Amino acid sequence: MTKPKPPKLFLLDVEGTIAPLSLVYEQLFPYARAHFQTFLQLHCADPGVANDLTMLAEECAGETDETAPRFTTPEYWDEAIPYLNWLMDRDRKSTALKSLQGRIWKGGFERDELQGTLFDDVPKALERWSTAAHVAIYSSGSVAAQLLLFRHSNYGDLTQLISGYFDTRTGPKTSSASYESIASAMACEPREIMFFSDAVRELDPAREAGCHTRLVMREGNAPVEDSHGHRRIKSFNVL
CATH class of the missing domain: 1.10.720 (Transcription Termination Factor Rho, Rna-binding Domain; Chain A, Domain 1)
Structure with a gap:
C-alpha cells in the first residue's frame, strides 16, 4: 500500500481544536x-x-x-x-x-487582561508541522483576533509558525467553496490540505472540497455520536 503524502497545509480551527471552548x-x-x-x-x-x-x-x-x-x-x-x-x-x-x-x-x-490559552500539544505541533509544510488558521473569529490569540498566547508569540489566517470574509466554514478558496490562497490543492475541527458540520464540506480531515475530540467539547467517517483524534501528538 502506498503511503499517503504528508499535507502541504495544516489548516486549523480554533475553538475546541487548538484552544478550549472556555477561552x-x-x-x-x-x-x-x-x-x-x-x-x-x-x-x-x-x-x-x-x-x-x-x-x-x-x-x-x-x-x-x-x-x-x-x-x-x-x-x-x-x-x-x-x-x-x-x-x-x-x-x-x-x-x-x-x-x-x-x-x-x-x-x-x-493590557494583559486577556491571554490566548492553547492546549498543551499545540506549540510543539506547530513547530513540527511548520518545518516541512505550512500552517494556517480558519476561524469564525476575525483575522485580527486570531493574530492576537497567537501573539499573546500562554506559550508566547507563536505567529512566526503560522503562514495564513482566514475568517468569515473567506466564506462560511460550512461551504466547500471556502476550502477551495483557502487552497487557492495558499497555493496548494484541496487534496494537499488536512483540516482539523471539532465540528462535523465543518469537516463535511472540507472533505467535499477534497481536503483530508480530522475530528478533534478535546476535553470540554460536546460529544459527537456520528463522526460521518472523519478520523477522530484526541491530541496532535499522534501526527
Missing part, C-alpha cells in the same frame, strides 16, 4: 460584552469602527428573525449594543460582530 465563552465573549459601551462611545467615529457599524446595520436590515433588536442607523451607536448581545447569545458568525470583538480584545490583550 471563548468564559473569557473573550464576556470581555467583549463588558466593553461594548465604553469602546463604541470612544471609537464610534474611527473609520474602521464606523465601517463595522454600517455593516452591522446592513446585516440587521436583512435579519429574518423577528426577535432581533433593530439597529438601522450606524450613527446611533448605542442602539447597536442590544443587537450585538443578541448575536452573541446565538453565536452568530456575523462579520461585523467579529470585527468589533477583535478591536475590543486587542486592548485587552495589550
Whole structure:
C-alpha cells in the first residue's frame, strides 16, 4: 500500500481544536460584552469602527428573525449594543460582530487582561508541522483576533509558525467553496490540505472540497455520536 503524502497545509480551527471552548465563552465573549459601551462611545467615529457599524446595520436590515433588536442607523451607536448581545447569545458568525470583538480584545490583550490559552500539544505541533509544510488558521473569529490569540498566547508569540489566517470574509466554514478558496490562497490543492475541527458540520464540506480531515475530540467539547467517517483524534501528538 502506498503511503499517503504528508499535507502541504495544516489548516486549523480554533475553538475546541487548538484552544478550549472556555477561552471563548468564559473569557473573550464576556470581555467583549463588558466593553461594548465604553469602546463604541470612544471609537464610534474611527473609520474602521464606523465601517463595522454600517455593516452591522446592513446585516440587521436583512435579519429574518423577528426577535432581533433593530439597529438601522450606524450613527446611533448605542442602539447597536442590544443587537450585538443578541448575536452573541446565538453565536452568530456575523462579520461585523467579529470585527468589533477583535478591536475590543486587542486592548485587552495589550493590557494583559486577556491571554490566548492553547492546549498543551499545540506549540510543539506547530513547530513540527511548520518545518516541512505550512500552517494556517480558519476561524469564525476575525483575522485580527486570531493574530492576537497567537501573539499573546500562554506559550508566547507563536505567529512566526503560522503562514495564513482566514475568517468569515473567506466564506462560511460550512461551504466547500471556502476550502477551495483557502487552497487557492495558499497555493496548494484541496487534496494537499488536512483540516482539523471539532465540528462535523465543518469537516463535511472540507472533505467535499477534497481536503483530508480530522475530528478533534478535546476535553470540554460536546460529544459527537456520528463522526460521518472523519478520523477522530484526541491530541496532535499522534501526527
